Amino acid sequence: MENAPREFADVPAAGSRVSAAKARRDGLYLLVLGCSVFLLFGLALMPSTEALDFEDQYYTAQTLLRHGDPYDQKQVLQVFNAVDANSSADSFTNRMIVTRTNYLPTAFPVTIAFALLPYWLAHWLWMSLTAGSLIVAAFLIWREGAQYAPALSGALVGYLLASNIFILLSTNPAGISIGLCVIAAWCFLRNRYIAIGVFCFAIALMLKPHDVGLVWLYFLFAKTVRKPALLSSLLVIALTIPVITWLAYATPHWASEWRSNLQFYAMPGGMNDPSPAAGRGSGMDRMINLQTATSLLSDNPHVYNAIAYLICGVLLLIWLAATVRARRSVSGAYLGLAAASVLTMLPVYHRQNDAILLLLAIPACAKLWAESRQLGRSALAFTFAALYITGALPWVFVTILNSYYKPAVGFASRLLATTQLLSVPIILLAMAVFYLWTYLSSATRAPVNVSDSELVATEAP
Numbered sequence: 001m002e003n004a005p006r007e008f009a010d011v012p013a014a015g016s017r018v019s020a021a022k023a024r025r026d027g028l029y030l031l032v033l034g035c036s037v038f039l040l041f042g043l044a045l046m047p048s049t050e051a052l053d054f055e056d057q058y059y060t061a062q063t064l065l066r067h068g069d070p071y072d073q074k075q076v077l078q079v080f081n082a083v084d085a086n087s088s089a090d091s092f093t094n095r096m097i098v099t100r101t102n103y104l105p106t107a108f109p110v111t112i113a114f115a116l117l118p119y120w121l122a123h124w125l126w127m128s129l130t131a132g133s134l135i136v137a138a139f140l141i142w143r144e145g146a147q148y149a150p151a152l153s154g155a156l157v158g159y160l161l162a163s164n165i166f167i168l169l170s171t172n173p174a175g176i177s178i179g180l181c182v183i184a185a186w187c188f189l190r191n192r193y194i195a196i197g198v199f200c201f202a203i204a205l206m207l208k209p210h211d212v213g214l215v216w217l218y219f220l221f222a223k224t225v226r227k228p229a230l231l232s233s234l235l236v237i238a239l240t241i242p243v244i245t246w247l248a249y250a251t252p253h254w255a256s257e258w259r260s261n262l263q264f265y266a267m268p269g270g271m272n273d274p275s276p277a278a279g280r281g282s283g284m285d286r287m288i289n290l291q292t293a294t295s296l297l298s299d300n301p302h303v304y305n306a307i308a309y310l311i312c313g314v315l316l317l318i319w320l321a322a323t324v325r326a327r328r329s330v331s332g333a334y335l336g337l338a339a340a341s342v343l344t345m346l347p348v349y350h351r352q353n354d355a356i357l358l359l360l361a362i363p364a365c366a367k368l369w370a371e372s373r374q375l376g377r378s379a380l381a382f383t384f385a386a387l388y389i390t391g392a393l394p395w396v397f398v399t400i401l402n403s404y405y406k407p408a409v410g411f412a413s414r415l416l417a418t419t420q421l422l423s424v425p426i427i428l429l430a431m432a433v434f435y436l437w438t439y440l441s442s443a444t445r446a447p448v449n450v451s452d453s454e455l456v457a458t459e460a461p
């Protein structure tokens with residue numbers, strides 16, 4: 001069988017269909033297991049966690065609905081105290097997170113829809129949309145990978161969901177944004193349900209543009225489904241213009257206040273400071289962008305940002321060149337999105353929640369696994385290492401060990417802290433280089449004539 005997965009290549013023709021069906025069932029079972037862990041643990045732990053990220057979205061949108069300034073902490077705090085009877089019991093840090101937002105105004109067309117509802121109903125709808133979009137996205141990604149290695153795809157997708165229950169507990173908009181982005185990517189790649197894909201991509205761009213922007217650029221430059229990508233951006237503009245107009249009229253200083261909020265979180269020792277002194281490179285909600293590694297060379301933001309931007313800039317230019325020159329093929333699409341998903345994490349602020357975008361790398365991993373022993377093993381090693389290190393399990397183990405053993409001190413303590421800081425960005429960087437190399441190689445080797453079974457997307461003349 002040409003291009004058959006390795007796990008079936010040596011099976012006799014009579015038993016090949018039976019083995020393939022069994023592997024597909026096994027993969028589906030693994031996917032369902034991962035989804036079940038994601039939902040059950042998320043629902044079980046939800047009452048003991050605070051939905052701070054959702055509260056930030058909800059109360060800033062409430063402030064805007066009440067003709068206030070959503071970027072003025074004092075005004076948001078007044079609304080927070082008026083709506084939430086228990087707001088005074090929150091800690092100073094929690095109140096700061098809820099009332100000092102750093103999201104773009106593009107998020108308000110989405111969050112206002114929730115702010116029109118009572119808090120308890122809006123919260124449950126937000127959670128349902130987060131869980132639902134991610135589970136649908138996981139199933140679609142498994143379907144793509146199952147063409148080549150169904151059991152492997154089911155294991156990777158199931159593990160990724162099971163190890164990222166924190167995205168459900170934190171109520172971060174990344175869950176909805178990434179889930180809808182992956183759904184839209186599948187619609188665009190398969191040239192099906194384009195209207196749904198356009199709407200999903202627009203919502204994803206409005207909530208978290210720095211999470212899904214590079215995926216949008218792939219469709220814009222890959223010459224596959226450029227029109228739907230453009231329609232998504234036009235929908236974002238159409239929905240955002242009324243909000244920008246209202247902000248400019250009611251609160252003309254919103255832009256400077258938004259920048260002030262960004263600077264507040266990014267100041268030395270702040271919540272978004274990537275330097276070792278801030279300790280944001282470890283824990284269950286750690287930062288994962290490349291600055292957490294380059295800041296070890298210098299604690300000067302101008303220096304560690306410049307190093308990170310230089311490295312990522314070179315990689316992004318290579319990715320863009322490969323995308324522009326790539327011919328239409330399933331390999332090119334999967335590899336291009338795999339490279340985009342991991343490159344997204346590196347140049348600017350990202351946290352552990354955002355790494356669930358690595359869902360888009362799993363079809364490429366499955367295809368390489370099926371087609372090449374050497375490349376397949378490398379793809380699995382890089383992909384699983386990234387999924388593992390950005391998930392919750394490593395830090396659960398660390399927490400358990402620290403409860404039984406005395407933490408290291410002195411040089412050993414510094415070495416452990418440095419290893420924790422370097423582990424995530426270095427593994428992500430290695431994965432980015434690997435998929436970028438395979439993508440660049442496939443850009444010139446992809447066949448000119450693509451069969452219907454290999455064609456990922458079609459573009460009208």
